[in-house]
Amino acid sequence: MSRISRRHMLGLLGAGIALPALVKAQDSSPIRIGCMLPLSGNGSIEGNQVFKGVKFAVAEVNAAGGVLGRKIELAVEDDESNTSKGVLAVRKLIEQEHVPLIIGTYASAVVVASMKVAKELKVPMLTGGSTGAIATDANTPGDPWFFRFFSDSTGQGYDTANAIINKFHAKRVAILHDTTGYGTDLAKQTTEVVQGAGGEIVANESYNIGDQDFSTILTRIRTLKPDVVYIGGWAADGATIVRQAASVGLRTQFVGSGSMLSDDFIKLAGPASENFAVATAYEASTPNKVGRAFGERFRKEYGYDPGMLNALGYYSAAIGIEALRRVGKPDGAAIQQMLANGMKDFPIGLGPEGTTADFNDKGSVDYPYFIAIIKNGKRVLDH
Amino acid sequence: MDLLLQYLANGIVNGSNYVLVAVGLTLVFGILGVVNFAHGEFYMLGAYTGLILVINYGLPIWAALAGVLVVAVILGLGAEGLLNKMLKERDATSSIIASFGLAVVLQNSALIGFGPSPMLMQTKYSTIGVEMGPVYLPLQQLLIPVAMVALISVLYLVLRYTWTGRSLRAMAQHAVVARMCGVRVQRVAVITFIVSALLAGIAGFLMSSVYMVYPIIGNMIVLKAFTVVILGGMGNVAGAAAAGLLLGIVESLTSAYLGNGLRDIVGFVIVIAVLLLRPQGLFGRTFQRS
Numbered sequence: 001m002s003r004i005s006r007r008h009m010l011g012l013l014g015a016g017i018a019l020p021a022l023v024k025a026q027d028s029s030p031i032r033i034g035c036m037l038p039l040s041g042n043g044s045i046e047g048n049q050v051f052k053g054v055k056f057a058v059a060e061v062n063a064a065g066g067v068l069g070r071k072i073e074l075a076v077e078d079d080e081s082n083t084s085k086g087v088l089a090v091r092k093l094i095e096q097e098h099v100p101l102i103i104g105t106y107a108s109a110v111v112v113a114s115m116k117v118a119k120e121l122k123v124p125m126l127t128g129g130s131t132g133a134i135a136t137d138a139n140t141p142g143d144p145w146f147f148r149f150f151s152d153s154t155g156q157g158y159d160t161a162n163a164i165i166n167k168f169h170a171k172r173v174a175i176l177h178d179t180t181g182y183g184t185d186l187a188k189q190t191t192e193v194v195q196g197a198g199g200e201i202v203a204n205e206s207y208n209i210g211d212q213d214f215s216t217i218l219t220r221i222r223t224l225k226p227d228v229v230y231i232g233g234w235a236a237d238g239a240t241i242v243r244q245a246a247s248v249g250l251r252t253q254f255v256g257s258g259s260m261l262s263d264d265f266i267k268l269a270g271p272a273s274e275n276f277a278v279a280t281a282y283e284a285s286t287p288n289k290v291g292r293a294f295g296e297r298f299r300k301e302y303g304y305d306p307g308m309l310n311a312l313g314y315y316s317a318a319i320g321i322e323a324l325r326r327v328g329k330p331d332g333a334a335i336q337q338m339l340a341n342g343m344k345d346f347p348i349g350l351g352p353e354g355t356t357a358d359f360n361d362k363g364s365v366d367y368p369y370f371i372a373i374i375k376n377g378k379r380v381l382d383h
Numbered sequence: 384m385d386l387l388l389q390y391l392a393n394g395i396v397n398g399s400n401y402v403l404v405a406v407g408l409t410l411v412f413g414i415l416g417v418v419n420f421a422h423g424e425f426y427m428l429g430a431y432t433g434l435i436l437v438i439n440y441g442l443p444i445w446a447a448l449a450g451v452l453v454v455a456v457i458l459g460l461g462a463e464g465l466l467n468k469m470l471k472e473r474d475a476t477s478s479i480i481a482s483f484g485l486a487v488v489l490q491n492s493a494l495i496g497f498g499p500s501p502m503l504m505q506t507k508y509s510t511i512g513v514e515m516g517p518v519y520l521p522l523q524q525l526l527i528p529v530a531m532v533a534l535i536s537v538l539y540l541v542l543r544y545t546w547t548g549r550s551l552r553a554m555a556q557h558a559v560v561a562r563m564c565g566v567r568v569q570r571v572a573v574i575t576f577i578v579s580a581l582l583a584g585i586a587g588f589l590m591s592s593v594y595m596v597y598p599i600i601g602n603m604i605v606l607k608a609f610t611v612v613i614l615g616g617m618g619n620v621a622g623a624a625a626a627g628l629l630l631g632i633v634e635s636l637t638s639a640y641l642g643n644g645l646r647d648i649v650g651f652v653i654v655i656a657v658l659l660l661r662p663q664g665l666f667g668r669t670f671q672r673s
Contacts, residue, residue, distance in 0.1 A: 041599065044499035179644065206644035210603070212594035215393045216635045217643040223386060236501050240595060247512070247521050268501060268595065 030066075030073040031330050033058075033320060034093035036104030036114070037128045041080035042209050043106050045235050046259040046309055050129045051076075053306065053313025054103055056298060057321065067325045079105055079114075086110035087117055094121045100330035101126065101320045103313070108132025108153075108182055111146060119145040124336035126316040129309060131156060131258060132182045136364045144363025147339050149315060150281045150350055151366045153258075157186045159369040160230070160255060160279045161193035167371065167382070168253050168277070170194070170227035174203040176217070176241060177232035186232035186257050202226050209237060214244045222250040235259040239268035246272035253277065261308050266377055273377070279369040281350040282311040283381045286370070291349030307379075308350070315348045319357050322346055385517035390639045391632060392518045396593075398631020399531035403586035404604055405611035405623045406535060407579025413618020414555045415572055416475070417466050420482040422583055422608060423601025424489035425458055429584025430591035430600065431497055434504050444506065451588045452581060459580030463573050486601065493598040501595035509592065523592040530589055534582060535624050542620065547574060555618045603647075610654045616667020625666060 035054055038047035054074065062071050075097040077089035086105060093099050094117075102118060105111055106129040115138060118125050125146045127135075133152035139145060151159075164170050173194050177183035183206070191201050202224040205217055218241070221229060229245070229252055231238045238260040245254070256278040259265070266273045282288075284295035284305035294314065298306040306314070323338040324330060343357040351367040359365055372379040408422050432454045436447040465485060470478040511522040542548035550571045553561035562568050587596075594600075611630055615622030630650050638646040657665060 040494050040499040045501070048499070176643075205642060208644075208647060210599070211647075212600075213393070213397055214643075216390050216638040219386065219389055219393070220639050236595065236597075239501075249519065264500070268503065270505070 028070055030071040031068070031324070032073045032075045032097050032099055033317075033324070034077070034090075034097065034099035034102035034104070034123075035074045035128070035317075036077045036079050036086065036089050036093065036102055038081040038106050038110075039076075039078040041082065042236075043081040043234060045262065045264045046106050046129055047078075047081075049262055049264065049307065049309035050106065050313035050316075052302075053298075053310035053315075054128075054317045055313075056301065056310070057314045057317035059301075060297070061318075061321050067321055068328065072321060075099055077104075079107075079110055081105075081107040081110060083107075083110050083113045086114045090114040090117045090123075090125075091121075094118065094123050094332075098330075099123065100324060100332045101335050103316045103320060104128040106130055107180075108135045109180060111135040112138050115139075115146040121332075122336070123332035124320075124339055126320045126339075127312070128316065129259070129312055133185065134181055136362045139363045142361045144340055144359065144361070145336060147319075147359055147363045149319065149348055149355075149357055149359070149365045150312065151369065152364055153182055153185055154189060155366055156257065156279050156369055157189035157232075158193060160186075160257060160371075161190040163277065163279070163371045164190070164228050164230060164255055165194060165197045165199060168228050168255070170253070171199050172202045172224070172226045172228075173199055174205075174221045174224060174226035174229045175201060175232065176203075176205050176207065176214075176221075176229065178209050178234065178237060179206050180209065180233075182258070183232040187230075190230050190232070207233075207237065209234065211237065212240065214241050215248050218245045218248045218250050222248060226252055228253045228255055230255045230257075231260065232257050235262050235265040236268065239265050239273070242269040242272045242276060259309060261372060261379065263304075263307055266374060266379075271377075273374050276374045277371055277382075278374075278379075280308045280372045280379070280381075281367075281369055282306075282308040283370065283372055283379055285381055286349070287381075288349055288351060288353050288355060290347045290355075294349040311349055315350060315357075319343060319346060319348065386639075388516070388518050390635045392515075392520055394632035394635030395628060396520065396524045396527050396631070397634060398628035399528040400586055400590055400604075401607055401611050401630055402531050402624050402627030403534065403582050403589075405608040405615070405627050406538065406620055407582040408605075408608045409612045409615060409618055409620060409623040410551070410575050411579045412612055413616075414551055414575055415467055415471075417471075418475070418479045418482060419462065419466060419579075420479065420605060421462060421466075421486040421489060421601075422482075422579065423603075423605030424486050424493075425455060425462075425580040425583035425601075426587040426590075426604050427493060427596070427598065427601040428458060428489065429455060429587030430596040431493060431502075431587075432584070433588035434502050434591050434596055435497070437504055437506065438502070448585075448588060451584050455580040455584035456577050458584070459577035460573065462580065463576035467572050467576065468569070486605075490598050490601065497598065499597065501597040502591075503595050504592040506592060521593070523589075527586075527589050527593070530585065531624075534585065535620070538578070538582075538620065547571070551575060607650060610650050613654055614657055614665050616664030619664065619667055622664060622666030626664070629665075 079086040108130045111130040127148040131153045133154040177187035261278045261280040327334040346357040371382045436442045436450045466478045550566040611627045615626035637649045
């Protein structure tokens, strides 16, 4: 008894009383998951819409009691679509915030750089809207650390190009694409498909993201009288192009890509957006029952229909949180295994009826896109 | 031929925008020797001021313009106080770095204040167009060259015939001798900054109805403005005006005939060539100092 002093005994007793409280506190503290998106700079339109969906998913999960008895909290980073900032943000999220998974990001170039770091630090990433094939192509087949639950830009470009040929019966196509890998790949794809079907590419012009003045190039395209003008890029530039096309008198079928499926695009482009066509995997009127149910819940909460960007933010978070729940602990490597192999039965609201988070060995889920056309300021799915 | 005229018209619109931004910069750069990278933010804040006053407060255009002028004066005063009054005794790099810092502060304030989403000023004139033969320009775009000619003419008259203008020209030649001749150098510096902010702010305001406005639009425009300043010769107002129009037209023709992707490159390539072959600019004069 004398070896254990009174001080020691008191200390042990105190620790004994404190221990259950400490353990309980650890168990019920919120789980922080990472979210990296362009909330400012280029891509901020898209980033903010995706973020709305992510927040909605987290709010729903928390309202139902959280995961493993704990609430979910978001650790948010703004990457401004900048590769260096993205890499720093991922490092910060993993090393300082200790997140077990990261939802992000939108710009495929940023994803490619960030996923290297995430893989090295053993934390899986779920897309924040990135569509570029380059992102899932950078995965080691069979061991993906970046997951995307809709077809990549190759698939999107292919579906859109097919629509250009089959739906719009275009023989002469003009292409305007941005200088990123995304835009350039889309342009290449569309060229292949159109030329393969016997059509002609009358112009193939590039622009830098954020360019303001398209009047000259659109005037030139007007003289070439294309049946379809295809825009490969992001919503802000697409809206500028469509608006300026109307003012130089270029009247033809415009087909867009990527985030031109957002309501922000319609707002920015104004009445010139009428009849604009774009590929999308989600509309509130989707034939996918799970998707329609999501749409109704979203509308009840926010008062307007969600678009594809909101939906993909929502499902990115939902899939990630479900994987976390199935694994039972915030362990990045275990969550990555669960995502790669164990989510086949989890239904998602994107894509056609019956789509699930059945990731293939490159971390993608492939299904055909719908085509939506803007009529009277709203997108209408074209079956 | 019709198309060529249309391309020229587009080029003149863009060129006029460059002129308004570059002339202010050449005054500050050429006369005071201050490199002001925050000059693009005068443009951006002029655009936002006009936008906010018209969209959020519903003011008519002329009232919004008055608001833009007030904001520009405040910005000019602030920039002069920071970059010239406080830093002119120090190494030149101090004011360059300070102007970068000022640009970052202003851009991020705009980001916090107005949000990242692009905005466009839509007025009842937005859909009106003007046809001049084979050339079609929306009215709001046509206003830009008109405003440019008006403002540059006024500036030219001020420089030529008023005491302030003569003081400015004297300072451009030699600040110390100018002071000995009775020029109040500090007052002239303040006026120069205010004038440069006014011109850039008005350019931003005019462009806010043509192109979308978001916090980083100042970046590219200030690079183009520096290009124009170098092409036109530092401190040379007429040279900047000519070079600005020239750049706008060259960019437009490049986009039309060579390919849109080359459009931004061509200006910078020309500037590199000019700096290598004729560093005083296309219209500048070389000075012989004894």
